[in-house]
Amino acid sequence: MQKFYYTYILASARNGTLYIGVTNDLARRMGEHKSEMVEGFTKKYDVKMLVHYEVFEDVNVAIHQETLWKKWKRRWKLELIEKYNPEWRDLTEELNA
Numbered sequence: 001m002q003k004f005y006y007t008y009i010l011a012s013a014r015n016g017t018l019y020i021g022v023t024n025d026l027a028r029r030m031g032e033h034k035s036e037m038v039e040g041f042t043k044k045y046d047v048k049m050l051v052h053y054e055v056f057e058d059v060n061v062a063i064h065q066e067t068l069w070k071k072w073k074r075r076w077k078l079e080l081i082e083k084y085n086p087e088w089r090d091l092t093e094e095l096n097a
Contacts, residue, residue, distance in 0.1 A: 052091070
């Protein structure tokens, strides 16, 4: 059985507060973010709109991508989101399709 890993970016709103994470189950993780099950940054700053994600087969590559994105300038992160999701749609629904 093939396993996938996801590096993702959440936003509070268009051009709002950003959060970067990595998980092996993006649908489950988004459920946790949206229901505010876990105390922390995303709950405190109401960051729960999935605006970008990438899929990897190797957990180490996913973690490396997360580390890179966290080091990026904010402008670069916004440009990445705008390139693939110019309307800043919440992509969570795609996970359930």
